[in-house]
Amino acid sequence: MSAAAPRRAPRAGIHPDPSKSxxxxxxxxxxxxxxxxxxxxxxxxxxxxxxxxxxxxxxxxxxxxxxxxxxxxxxxxxxxxxxxxxxxxxxxxxxxxxxxxxxxxxxxxxxxxxxxxxxMSYGFYxxxxxxxxxxxxxxxxxxxxxxxxxxxxxxxxxxxxxxxxxxxxxxxxxxxxxxxxxxxxxxxxxxxxxxxxxxxxxxxxxxxxxxxxxxxxxxxxxxxxxxxxxxxxxxxxxxxxxxxxxxxxxxxxxxxxxxxxxxxxxxxxxxxxxxxxxxxxxxxxxxxxxxxxxxxxxxxxxxxxxxxxxxxxxxxxxxxxxxxxxxxxxDTPAEIVDPAVPVVPEPRGEIEFTGVRFAYPDGTVALDGLDLHVRPGETVALVGATGGGKSTVARLAARFYDTGDGKVLVDGVDVRDYPLATLRHRVGIVPDEPFLFSVSLHDNIAFGHPSAGREEVVAAARAAGADGFIRDLPQGYDTVVGERGYTLSGGQRQRVAIARALLVNPPVLILDDATSAIDVRVEQRIHESLHELMRDRTTIVVAHRLATIGLADRVVLIENGRAVASGTHAALLASEPRYARVLASHTEQTEEVSA
The missing domain is CATH 1.20.1560.10 (ABC transporter type 1, transmembrane domain)
Known part of the structure; x- marks a missing residue:
C-alpha cells in the first residue's frame, strides 16, 4: 500500500470567539x-x-x-x-x-x-x-x-x-x-x-x-x-x-x-x-x-x-x-469527544448495556431500557423486527452516539471514559451497507491497518471469502474499485468490508447484518472461517438468517428497544412465540425478495 504524504498541520486556526468580526x-x-x-x-x-x-x-x-x-x-x-x-x-x-x-x-x-x-459525530451528519x-x-x-x-x-x-x-x-x-x-x-x-x-x-x-x-x-x-x-x-x-x-x-x-x-x-x-x-x-x-x-x-x-x-x-x-x-x-461543537481523564483497561471483550435509553435526533426512540450482557469470547446473535434497535446497539458500543440514559460498558468501563480511537480499535463494526473507497482492493481492506502487508491482507480476504473473486479480477488486489465500490456486487462489497474489519483484529466484532447480500453457500464458507476467528473474540451478530444465527452461542430477542428473551436458538424456538414470529417474518421477506 502506498504511503500517503504526511499532512502539514495548519499554522494557525480561526479565533474561537464568535462575538468578534x-x-x-x-x-x-x-x-x-x-x-x-x-x-x-x-x-x-x-x-x-x-x-x-x-x-x-x-x-x-x-x-x-x-x-x-x-x-x-x-x-x-x-x-x-x-x-x-x-x-x-x-x-x-x-x-x-x-x-x-x-x-x-x-x-x-x-x-x-x-x-x-x-x-463531528454521527448526529451532526x-x-x-x-x-x-x-x-x-x-x-x-x-x-x-x-x-x-x-x-x-x-x-x-x-x-x-x-x-x-x-x-x-x-x-x-x-x-x-x-x-x-x-x-x-x-x-x-x-x-x-x-x-x-x-x-x-x-x-x-x-x-x-x-x-x-x-x-x-x-x-x-x-x-x-x-x-x-x-x-x-x-x-x-x-x-x-x-x-x-x-x-x-x-x-x-x-x-x-x-x-x-x-x-x-x-x-x-x-x-x-x-x-x-x-x-x-x-x-x-x-x-x-x-x-x-x-x-x-x-x-x-x-x-x-x-x-x-x-x-x-x-x-x-x-x-x-x-x-x-x-x-x-x-462553531458547532463536537458532541462526542475524548474524556478529560481517559481510562484504558486491559482488553477482554466484555460488553454490557445497563438500562440504556436512546433516541435519534429526529425523535425516533431506538432503545428503551435495554439490558444486555455479552461475556468475553461469547458470540451473541441479536434478533428482532426491523426498527427494533439492533443496529443501534452497534452504534452505541462504538460510541457513534451517546446514550440518553443508562450506560454502555466495554471491559467494565463506560465508553464515555475511553479515548475514541482506542474504543473504536477495540470495537470493530461491519455495517449492512459497506462503503468502499475509490482505491485498490488492497487499500480498502487495509484501511484500518495501513501498514499491513499483502500476506496479511490476503489472509483477511480469505477468511472473509473474498480472496477468490479478488484474484479473478484483472489486477487482483491492485484493482481499483469504482466510486463507493459499485463496480462490485453487494455481496462482494460485504466480503471486502468483513475482511477490512478482520484485518484490524478487534477484541469485539459486531456484524450488523453484514452477510445479508451474500449467497447462502458463500455465507456458509465464511461462517466456517469465522467460527475459527471468533473462538477467542467477542462477537455480536445482528442476524436475520438461520445460518447466521447458527454462529451464535446465545440468541437475544430485541423488541421495542428492549431485550425480551435470551437463550439458545432451539430453546427460544420452543418456548418463545415472539421469536418464532420474527424468524417466520424474516423468512417470508427473504422468499419474497428471492422470488
Whole structure:
C-alpha cells in the first residue's frame, strides 16, 4: 500500500470567539503567513513607486527635450524603458509571493474545516446535508481566501492614488485638487454599494449550496434515479435550484450595473477637468504641456484603483457571507469527544448495556431500557423486527452516539471514559451497507491497518471469502474499485468490508447484518472461517438468517428497544412465540425478495 504524504498541520486556526468580526476571527491565519504576504505587499508597493515615476519622466522629457530642447530625448527614452523592465520584474515577484500566500491560506482553511468535520459525530451528519458541507468546504473557502490574500494587495494597489496625488501636488497643487474632485463621490458610492450587496452575497452562497446538494444527491443516487426513470423530474429539481441562483446573480448584476459604471467613469470626468483647467493654465503660462500630459497619465492611474475599490467591496461582502457560513460549522461543537481523564483497561471483550435509553435526533426512540450482557469470547446473535434497535446497539458500543440514559460498558468501563480511537480499535463494526473507497482492493481492506502487508491482507480476504473473486479480477488486489465500490456486487462489497474489519483484529466484532447480500453457500464458507476467528473474540451478530444465527452461542430477542428473551436458538424456538414470529417474518421477506 502506498504511503500517503504526511499532512502539514495548519499554522494557525480561526479565533474561537464568535462575538468578534469575521476578519478578526480569521486574523490568526493571516498573521501565520505574514512573512510571505508582507514580502508580496512590499514588492507591490515598490512596483507602484516605480510606476508613478514614469509620467514624471515623460513630463520632464517633453518640457526639456521637445519644447525647451535643453536635454537629449534618448536619455529619457532609455530611462523610461529601464523603469518599465524593473517594474515588470518587481510585479512578477510580487504576484508569485501573493499566489503562494493565497494557496497557503487556502490549505490551512481547508484543513481546519475538514479536521473539524472529522471530529463531528454521527448526529451532526444526520442533520446536515452533504452538498451543503461540500459548498462550504469549497466555494466558501475560496471566497474567504481570495479576500484575505488579494484584499490587502488590492488595497496596496489603491495607494497609487495617494502616491500619484502627492506627486501631482508637488508639480502643481491647484491642478492636483482639480484631478481629485471626483474621488470623494466615488468613496460615498462605494459605501452605499457595499450595503446593497451584502444580503445578496449571502443569498448567492446559500443557493449555490442548494445546487451542490441536488447535484451531490443525484450523483450518489444515480442508480435509483435511473431505476425509476426519474431523470426528467430530477433535472426539473436542479433547474428550480439553478433558477434560484440565476435570480440571485441577476439581482447582484443589477446592483453592480447601477453603481459600477458611475464609479468607473467618474475618474474620466476628472480627466476632462484636468484637460480643461490645465489647458487654460497652459494658455495663461501657469503650467507646461508636459505637466498636462503627466497629469493625464496620473488620472488614468487613478481609474484602476477605484475600479478595484468596487471589486474589493464586492469581494468583502462575498467573503463575509462565506466566512459566516464556515463559522457556522466551526462553531458547532463536537458532541462526542475524548474524556478529560481517559481510562484504558486491559482488553477482554466484555460488553454490557445497563438500562440504556436512546433516541435519534429526529425523535425516533431506538432503545428503551435495554439490558444486555455479552461475556468475553461469547458470540451473541441479536434478533428482532426491523426498527427494533439492533443496529443501534452497534452504534452505541462504538460510541457513534451517546446514550440518553443508562450506560454502555466495554471491559467494565463506560465508553464515555475511553479515548475514541482506542474504543473504536477495540470495537470493530461491519455495517449492512459497506462503503468502499475509490482505491485498490488492497487499500480498502487495509484501511484500518495501513501498514499491513499483502500476506496479511490476503489472509483477511480469505477468511472473509473474498480472496477468490479478488484474484479473478484483472489486477487482483491492485484493482481499483469504482466510486463507493459499485463496480462490485453487494455481496462482494460485504466480503471486502468483513475482511477490512478482520484485518484490524478487534477484541469485539459486531456484524450488523453484514452477510445479508451474500449467497447462502458463500455465507456458509465464511461462517466456517469465522467460527475459527471468533473462538477467542467477542462477537455480536445482528442476524436475520438461520445460518447466521447458527454462529451464535446465545440468541437475544430485541423488541421495542428492549431485550425480551435470551437463550439458545432451539430453546427460544420452543418456548418463545415472539421469536418464532420474527424468524417466520424474516423468512417470508427473504422468499419474497428471492422470488
Amino acid at each position: 469575521w476578519l478578526r476571527r480569521a486574523a490568526p491565519i493571516v498573521r501565520a503567513h505574514r512573512a510571505l504576504l508582507i514580502t508580496s505587499l512590499a514588492l507591490s508597493f515598490a512596483g507602484l513607486i516605480v510606476q508613478v515615476q514614469i509620467p514624471d519622466l515623460v513630463r520632464v522629457g517633453i518640457d526639456e527635450a521637445l519644447i525647451a530642447r535643453t536635454a537629449d530625448l534618448a536619455t529619457y527614452v532609455w530611462l523610461i524603458a529601464g523603469l518599465a523592465v524593473v517594474q515588470g520584474v518587481i510585479n512578477f515577484l510580487a504576484r508569485l509571493y501573493l499566489l503562494r500566500t493565497a494557496y497557503e491560506m487556502e490549505y490551512d482553511l481547508r484543513n481546519i474545516v475538514f479536521a473539524h468535520l472529522m471530529r 444526520d442533520r446536515v446535508q452533504s452538498g451543503e458541507l461540500m459548498s462550504r468546504a469549497t466555494s466558501d473557502i475560496r471566497a474567504v481566501q481570495m479576500y484575505l490574500a488579494f484584499g490587502p494587495s488590492i488595497l496596496v494597489q489603491c495607494t497609487i492614488a495617494g502616491i500619484a496625488f502627492a506627486l501631482m501636488v508637488s508639480i502643481n497643487a491647484p491642478l492636483a485638487v482639480v484631478a481629485m474632485l471626483t474621488m470623494p463621490v466615488i468613496a460615498v458610492l462605494g459605501v452605499r454599494m457595499r450595503k446593497a450587496i451584502f444580503p445578496v452575497s449571502w443569498l448567492i452562497q446559500s443557493r449555490l449550496a442548494a445546487v451542490a446538494t441536488v447535484v451531490d444527491e443525484n450523483i450518489q443516487g444515480v442508480r435509483i434515479v435511473k431505476a425509476f426513470a426519474a431523470e426528467k423530474r430530477q433535472l426539473d429539481g436542479l433547474a428550480t435550484a439553478a433558477d434560484g441562483v440565476r435570480w440571485a446573480y441577476t439581482v447582484d448584476a443589477r446592483i453592480r450595473s447601477r453603481w459600477m459604471p458611475v464609479m468607473d467613469n467618474l475618474p474620466r470626468l476628472g480627466l476632462a477637468l484636468v484637460l480643461l483647467i490645465g489647458g487654460l493654465m497652459v494658455l495663461d503660462g501657469h503650467t507646461t504641456v508636459g505637466t498636462i500630459v503627466a497629469f493625464n497619465s496620473y488620472v488614468l492611474m487613478l481609474q484602476p484603483p477605484f475600479r478595484m475599490l468596487g471589486m474589493i467591496i464586492m469581494m468583502g461582502q462575498r467573503a463575509a457571507a462565506s466566512a459566516q457560513r464556515i463559522y457556522d460549522i466551526l
